[in-house]
Amino acid sequence: MTLTSFGPANRIQRSPETHPLTWRLRDDGEPVWLDEYQAKNGYAAARKAFADLSQDDIVQTVKDAGLKGRGGAGFPTGVKWGLMPKDESMNIRYLLCNADEMEPNTWKDRMLMEQLPHLLIEGMLISARALKTYRGYIFLRGEYTTAAKHLNRAVEEAKAAGLLGKNILGSGFDFELFVHTGAGRYICGEETALINSLEGRRANPRSKPPFPAAVGVWGKPTCVNNVETLCNVPAIIGDGVDWYKSLAREGSEDHGTKLMGFSGKVKNPGLWELPFGVTARELFEDYAGGMRDGFKLKCWQPGGAGTGFLLPEHLDAQMYAGGIAKVGTRMGTGLAMAVDDSVNMVSLLRNMEQFFARESCGFCTPCRDGLPWSVKLLMAIEKGEGQPGDIETLLGLVGFLGPGKTFCAHAPGAVEPLGSAIKYFRPEFEAGIAPTSAAVPPLARPIVVGA
Structure with missing residues (x-):
């Protein structure tokens, strides 16, 4: 898989005016270390944020820019930042970067961390300044060993340059940043499961409210943002709201x-x-x-x-x-x-649902039992041993595991592709139903979970 921001030959030229995330990338794919990053205007936005903007100004700028989370949920970043408490006595706060990136077919954050580690650090530094957080963690997918190596080196470079640690840029503001590698769980992409894992607990999602902005890491106010989200912050602060909004195509309600x-x-x-x-x-x-x-x-x-x-x-x-x-x-x-067109949709969905069933934290019944149930049915249909009513049972599970029916968004995301596959390719599922003399009513077929 190619990790590049290039389009077809002669199609696009990356520039600061059009490619705020990737214009600094090297053609050889090697990391952009501190000296080169600063030569390419790196940390200029951080210096501007510390010298010219109040903490509230930074939050408002990000809010006005319309930046939304890039991890998949799309929640407005400035609004999320605004949920952090204003009480100055709550001086222990945390900023967490969600770098778990275990969504199948997704590798965007990996490229940013491996090739532009200082862009992420600068984004976290500006964000920490805005949120008054004194410590940050990059919660990194454990399999991303190269990203961990590059991020740790970049953190040390930033410390040596006075861009992390005590009295950053002579402002009196302190910010420590740590790279924390996880053990490889998909559920850690959910922010409260990530927090539990960071604390050394089992990676189960937490009940909300309270939200992390009020009660997060070790009970303190915490903000969790995705890698790509944080990497957008320097360009917004450095080049302004109007420019950032102008980047999107006409008709888009999202900016940048x-x-x-x-x-x-x-x-x-x-x-x-x-x-x-x-x-x-x-x-x-x-x-x-x-x-x-x-x-x-x-x-x-x-x-x-x-x-x-x-x-x-x-x-x-x-x-x-x-x-x-x-x-x-x-x-x-x-x-x-x-x-x-060579792919059988039943086999593809069986593979997907096996992944999602394995990655369930097991906390709530619909997800813990419903996803393995869907795998059982799909395995039978794949073998041509499905029974009448199985497709209706699968559609019933899509409803039972949908939004608002489970403790977190894991199960709704898991069954969304299943429901759409049956909608568009139902004959492929019907082909796996074995001839039988008596139909089994929907949701009545006995399933032994884990058998």
């Missing part, structure tokens, strides 16, 4: 740019920084190059395994949250996957 990509049997799988509002067709055809010779696009997911499947006819949708919602699913992480 987004790291987007395409995987699967496309000619040019990769990752590109593109303006919100670009169409999925442009991403698929002009950047990913369309399907490889001999393959035909059957369907696609717009942003990770937890988003619903769409058909080729949906490629004209604009890539922003509202644009993808218009065709029936979520944008998620913005890294799409192409499914070719």
Whole structure:
């Protein structure tokens, strides 16, 4: 898989004016260390934030820019920052960077951390200043060993330059930053499960409220933001709200740019920084190059395994949250996957649901029992041993595990692709139903979970 922000030959030229996240990338893919980063205007936004802006000014600027979370949920970042307490006596606060990135088909944060570690550090430094947090943690997916190595080196460089630690830039503000590697659990992408894991507890989501802004790490006010989200902060502070809003395409309700990509049997799988509002067709055809010779696009997911499947006819949708919602699913992480016409949808969904069932924390009954139940049914259908009523049972599980029915968003994300696959490719599921003389009523077929 290519980790690059380049488009097709002669298609785009990265510049600070159009590619705030990726213009500093080296052509050879090597990391941009401190000297080179500063030579490319690195930490200029941090210096501006410390010298010219109050903490409230920074929060308001990010809010006015309309920056939204880039991890998949899309919650407004400035609003989230505004939830942190104003009480000056609450002087122990934490900033957490969610770098768990275990969504299948998603690798955008990895590129930023491996090649532009100082961009993330600068984003966290400015954010810490705004939120008055004295300590930060980058909660990193354990398998990202190269990212861990590069981030730790960049942290040491920033410390030596006086950009982390005590009395940063002579401001009297202190901020310590640590890289914390996790043990490899998908559920740690949920912010309160991440907090529990950081504290050394089992990675179960917490009941909300209270929200982390009030009671987070070790009971103290905490803000959790995604890697790509934090990497947008320096450009917003450095170049302003109006410029940032101007980056998106006409019709997009989201502002700025987004790291987007395409995987699967496309000619040019990769990752590109593109303006919100670009169409999925442009991403698929002009950047990913369309399907490889001999393959035909059957369907696609717009942003990770937890988003619903769409058909080729949906490629004209604009890539922003509202644009993808218009065709029936979520944008998620913005890294799409192409499914070719050789793939059996039952087998694909069985593989996906096995992953989601394994990664469930097991805290709530619908997720703990419902996801293995779906795997059992899909395995039977895949073998041609499904029974009448099994498809209806699967659709029932899609409803029972949907939004608002479980403790966190893990199960709703897990069953969204299942529901869409049955919607668009039901004959493939019906083909796995064995002939039988008596139909089994929906939801009545006995399933022994774990057998």
